[in-house]
Amino acid sequence: MEIKHTALAGTLESSDIQFTLSKGDSGVEINLDSQVEKQFGKQIRKVITDLLAEYGIENVKVRAVDKGALDCTIKARLIAAIQRATDTKNQPNWEVLG
Amino acid sequence: MxxxxxxxxxxxxxxxxxxxxxxxxxxxxxxxxxxxxxxxxxxxxxxxxxxxxxxxxxxxxxxxxxxxxxxxxxxxxxxxxxxxxxxxxxxxxxxxxxxxxxxxxxxxxxxxxxxxxxxxxxxxSIDQYIEELPKVEGKKISAIVMNANPFTLGHRYLIEQASQNSDFVYVFVVNQDVSLFKMSERMQLIKEGTKDLTNIKVVNGGQYMVSFVTFPSYFIKSRTDVIDYQTALDAQVFKRIAQALHITKRFVGDEPYSQTTEIYNQTMQKVLPPEVELEILDRKEVGQDIISATKVRQAISDNDLATVKKYVPETTYTFIKENIQTLLRRIHDGN
Structure with missing residues (x-):
């Protein structure tokens, strides 16, 4: 799937994460800002890359500002951002969500 | 809530x-x-x-x-x-x-x-902006930032001087559509009016060169202390971009009429050196008369093409003549 335009999801409040997805042309570029980068940076990046792969998104710029979100929150916010950025808000991808 | x-x-x-x-x-x-x-x-x-x-x-x-x-x-x-x-x-x-x-x-x-x-x-981001700008080689790379609303013989003189004294000149065009002439028109008129100069590049100043972001009081009347710290920030942003592009000199026109621009020039003198040298050139005159874009806009609003002609190159004059009705309507509508 292709990113059609920039989209945002999530907030900057505690235990949440804010994603901004925009068009890219050199693979998946993740720019992560997190206070728990040292402890969980690798895990957060894995959740992001795995989910993007499931959606078949190959080129994208991901800006993530993490405020200590759990994996399920990260997934939920990223799915929202993906669906907004790909104009598929009304066509949930059940296989990924299942 | x-x-x-x-x-x-x-x-x-x-x-x-x-x-x-x-x-x-x-x-x-x-x-x-x-x-x-x-x-x-x-x-x-x-x-x-x-x-x-x-x-x-x-x-x-x-x-x-x-x-x-x-x-x-x-x-x-x-x-x-x-x-x-x-x-x-x-x-x-x-x-x-x-x-x-x-x-x-x-x-x-x-x-x-x-x-x-x-x-x-x-x-x-500013880094992306810098990355997207054309890169050049040369020992003496200079820059000019201009609104050129519209491009006059004064602007032409400034670019000419910079062009003669540099290996390469970046002309950053202020990207804010609050001027009588739209961004695309200002850019086009600068390009047309400098076609003969081979060592210049006219580029969009983006949101980083004298914009609402870096310098709102250029567009909105403000108190002097506000102008002071805004000009300081704007000059620092410029310096950052200049250093990334190896620009070592900035040319500006002397500003006898506008207090804001006067303060701006003084601030730059404090912030830019020694890495970036500031050269303030005297305004170009025709006869005893200093050229300014303000005078050109006044003449347009008076529908006085003869006066316009005194201050602008042929290319700008032709554009104004062909679009005088549009320009008069914009002035009337307050744009």
């Missing part, structure tokens, strides 16, 4: 004004606000923030709620509100003591000094 605030309603305006002023912020002009949001607790306004285009401003939080999650909620609400307007690249102009709070929310510092700081976040 977060909600938008209608500042035209006296009841809400008063609450808002009280909070803003209690936090020591100075309300300059309500016209420079696109939208204002407020966070309420039990019908009491505890935090507020506004934006104009993509610039956050007038952020204030009741002292009893500072240091907690309210700030994050406020900034987050503003970012989400801007996203619904498809605005994702956001600036904030703030006091240095709040810089860290913004950095904590993913903002990056573009420039800072003792009085103010400029930060940005989102899907674009």
């Amino acid at each position: 977060e909600t938008t605030i209608n500042l035209k309603d006296p009841y809400y305006f008063k609450q808002w004004q009280q909070l803003i002023q209690s936090e020591g912020l100075f309300i300059e002009n309500l016209d420079d606000i696109t939208e204002t949001i407020g966070i309420y607790e039990n019908d009491k306004l505890i935090a507020t923030g506004s934006y104009y285009e993509n610039v956050l401003k007038y952020l204030a939080i009741d002292p009893n709620y500072q240091g907690g999650n309210t700030f994050n909620k406020l900034v987050s609400t503003l970012i989400n509100q801007l996203a619904t307007d498809n605005i994702f690249h956001i600036f904030v102009f703030t006091k240095p003591q709040y810089m860290q709070s913004f950095e904590y929310l993913g903002f990056n510092v573009i420039a800072q000094n003792d009085f103010s700081a400029l930060l940005e976040t989102g899907d674009y």
Whole structure:
């Protein structure tokens, strides 16, 4: 799937994460800002890359500002951002969500 | 609860004004606000923030709620509100003591000094802007920043001087469509009027060169101290871009008429050297008469093409002559 335009999801409040997805042309570029980068940076990046792969998104710029979100929150916010950025808000991808 | 605030309603305006002023912020002009949001607790306004285009401003939080999650909620609400307007690249102009709070929310510092700081976040950045600019080789690379509203013989003289004294010249065009001539027109007229000069490149100044972001008082009348720190920040942003492009000199025209530009030139003299040298050139005159774009616009508004012709190159003159009706209508409509 292709990113059609920039989209945002999530907030900057505690235990949440804010994603901004925009068009890219050199693979998946993740720019992560997190206070728990040292402890969980690798895990957060894995959740992001795995989910993007499931959606078949190959080129994208991901800006993530993490405020200590759990994996399920990260997934939920990223799915929202993906669906907004790909104009598929009304066509949930059940296989990924299942 | 977060909600938008209608500042035209006296009841809400008063609450808002009280909070803003209690936090020591100075309300300059309500016209420079696109939208204002407020966070309420039990019908009491505890935090507020506004934006104009993509610039956050007038952020204030009741002292009893500072240091907690309210700030994050406020900034987050503003970012989400801007996203619904498809605005994702956001600036904030703030006091240095709040810089860290913004950095904590993913903002990056573009420039800072003792009085103010400029930060940005989102899907674009100054580094990306620099990356997109054409790169050149040369020992003496210079720059000029101009609005060219419209391109006059004075602008031509400035570029010519720079061109003769440099291996290469970047001409940054101010990217703000509040001028009589639109960005695309100003850019086109500069390019057409300098076709014979091979060592110049006319580029878009983006949001980083004398824009609403870096330098709002260039467009809005402001108090002198505001102009002071804004010009300082703008000069620092320029310096950052200049150093990335190996620019070692900036040419500017002397400014006998505008106090803002006069202060701007003085500030640059303080901020730019020694890495970037500032050269202030005397204004070009025809006869005893100093050329200025203001005079050209006045002549256009008087439908006086003979006067226009005195101050501008052939290319600009032709454009004005062909588009005089459009220009007169823009002046009439106040654009």
